[in-house]
Each structure stands twice: as structure tokens, then as C-alpha cells.
Amino acid sequence: MLQRTLAKSISVTGVGLHSGERVRLGLHPAASDTGIRLRRIDLTGEQGRIVQLTPELINDTRLSSTVVTEDGIRIGTIEHIMSAFAAYGIDNILVELNAPEIPIMDGSSLPFIYLLQDAGVVDQPVEKRFLRIKETVTLVEKDKWVKFTPYEGFQVTLTIDFDHPVFNRSNQTFKIDFSGQSYIDEISRARTFGFMQEVELMRSHNLGLGGNLNNAIVIDDMDILNPEGLRYPDEFVRHKILDAIGDLYVLGHPIIGAFEGYKSGHAINNALLRQLLNQPEAYEWVTFPHNRLLPSAFHHLPQVT
Structure with missing residues (x-):
């Protein structure tokens, strides 16, 4: 079975469940073997860098699964969108957002499923692990x-x-x-x-x-x-x-x-x-x-x- 990414970029606007902030979320295709990566585009310098998602970066689990890096980059409430990625077998993707939290949408993963359907998913010429x-x-x-x-x-x-x-x-x-x-x-x-x-x-x-x-x-x-x-x-x-x-x-x-x-x-x-x-x-x-x-x-x- 081959790795998967998006056919094209897609974006949506929503609200953060805990912050209440308006969030613009963008999902972008990514090259084979690059994995799931995240970036806060509202931050500058080193804090605006791309973060490679790993289990070791989930450092705040009080109310959601939240990425917290050593230099203080926070990306919260990732579990619903990650669940949608799992459903589609997404291996490589870049997630960009302009706030500290993925938008809650309707509280389920269905809106993210719709986003993936709209963007389309394509195979890549490398075997899935x-x-x-x-x-x-x-x-x-x-x-x-x-x-x-x-x-x-x-x-x-x-x-x-x-x-x-x-x-x-x-x-x-x-x-x-x-x-x-x-x-x-x-x-x-x-x-x-x-x-x-x-x-x-x-x-x-x-x-x-x-x-x-x-x-x-x-x-x-x-x-x-x-x-x-x-x-x-x-x-x-x-x-x-x-x-x-x-x-x-x-x-x-x-x-x-x-x-x-x-x-x-x-x-x-x-x-x-x-x-x-x-x-x-x-x-x-x-x-x-x-x-x-x-x-x-x-x-x-x-x-x-």
C-alpha cells in the first residue's frame, strides 16, 4: 500500500473551543516521507517554524491533545483532525493555522472528513509504513x-x-x-x-x-x-x-x-x-x-x- 497526501490545498475558518479565537486552518499536500507537520503562521521567527508531529510533543492533555514544544509553540485540540487523518490514511500533510488551537467545527471529525473529501487524496510512489x-x-x-x-x-x-x-x-x-x-x-x-x-x-x-x-x-x-x-x-x-x-x-x-x-x-x-x-x-x-x-x-x- 502506498503513502497518501492531499491532491490540493484547502482551507476553512472556525472557532477554537477553549480559546474562543477565530481560526483559519489550511491543509496542504506534502512530499513522501515528510509525515504530519504543523505550523503557526501567526508566529514569527523560530516560533513560526514547521513542527514535526511526534507523540513526545503532546505535552498538555488537560482538556485536549495539545502540542507544546520546548520553545513554547502551542497547537491545541488536534485529536479530531488527527482522527480524520487516520480514517483516510493520510501520511504526509502540512497543517497551518493562525491561532493556538485547531477549530472545533461541530465537535466531531466529520467537518474534517468533508475537507479531505473536497481536497481529494492521492497516492504517492512510496510504500506506507x-x-x-x-x-x-x-x-x-x-x-x-x-x-x-x-x-x-x-x-x-x-x-x-x-x-x-x-x-x-x-x-x-x-x-x-x-x-x-x-x-x-x-x-x-x-x-x-x-x-x-x-x-x-x-x-x-x-x-x-x-x-x-x-x-x-x-x-x-x-x-x-x-x-x-x-x-x-x-x-x-x-x-x-x-x-x-x-x-x-x-x-x-x-x-x-x-x-x-x-x-x-x-x-x-x-x-x-x-x-x-x-x-x-x-x-x-x-x-x-x-x-x-x-x-x-x-x-x-x-x-x-
């Missing part, structure tokens, strides 16, 4: 845990645990196997969510300033406040899977294996990825000269132009 899990890697933090296990495909299982009437009405566990299920159909429309009391607390700390009922599910003491209701009956856990896929794709390569988590979040997802990379015996890099050799989960990547 996959990371294959060879041994189980587990990370436990208090009452949370996540793990990778060997699996000839890509499968994600997540469980959330909220004691609240809204969550008690829906499944809090969801499993998706991409050999037979579609990311776009099953995951991409799931929106981020938060509790009203948390929103008020965040705003008192100048966070969540761009959040509203158009880009998040907001929950009060008894029910959701969004008049249109949920997009999926179990939208909450599906969004956590959307986040996890984006968190894992900061690796810049598809993973052949199974990921499972209980009460997982950005911090523990990133910590598991770093732990995996520190155990060379637990994984290997592989390529597939012929698509017929690919695990079936990757036969269903959206078609390129």
Missing part, C-alpha cells in the same frame, strides 16, 4: 487502564463510566472492528461532550470560551441541553473512540493491532503510545508491497482520487 503490535502492552493509572494487543487488523474497544441519568440510558461500551465497520458511518459524527458545571468552571479559567450547543453536547443534572438530541444513541462512548483514534495517530502511521481502554483519556492514551515506543520488542514496522497482503481493516480506507 504500519506499526504492528507484537506483544501486549498495558498501562494502568488508578481506576483507568489502556492496552495494545496483537491483532491482524485494527480494532478499538472503549468503556466509559459515568453515573448520570443520560449515560445510564445508553451503552457505555462500544467496540468497532474496521475490517467490517466504517469509521465515517459509525464514529465520525460523534461530538465532544461536557457537563454544564464543568463548562462554567472552565470559563472561569478562560477555557471553553468557544464552546456552545453547536459544537458540543452539553449535559445538565438530568439531561442533555441540545434541542436536536443525540446523533447516535451511544454518542458519548463513540466520541471517546474518535478521540482515541486521533490520539494514537499522532504516531503518524496506522497501527495493526487492537486498542482497548477503560475510562481512557488523552493523557493515558498518549502515555501508552510512548510506553509502546519504549519497548522495541513489542512492535515492528511493516510495509505491504501488494494490497492483497494488507489486513482487511485497511481495505476499507476511503478511495483516493
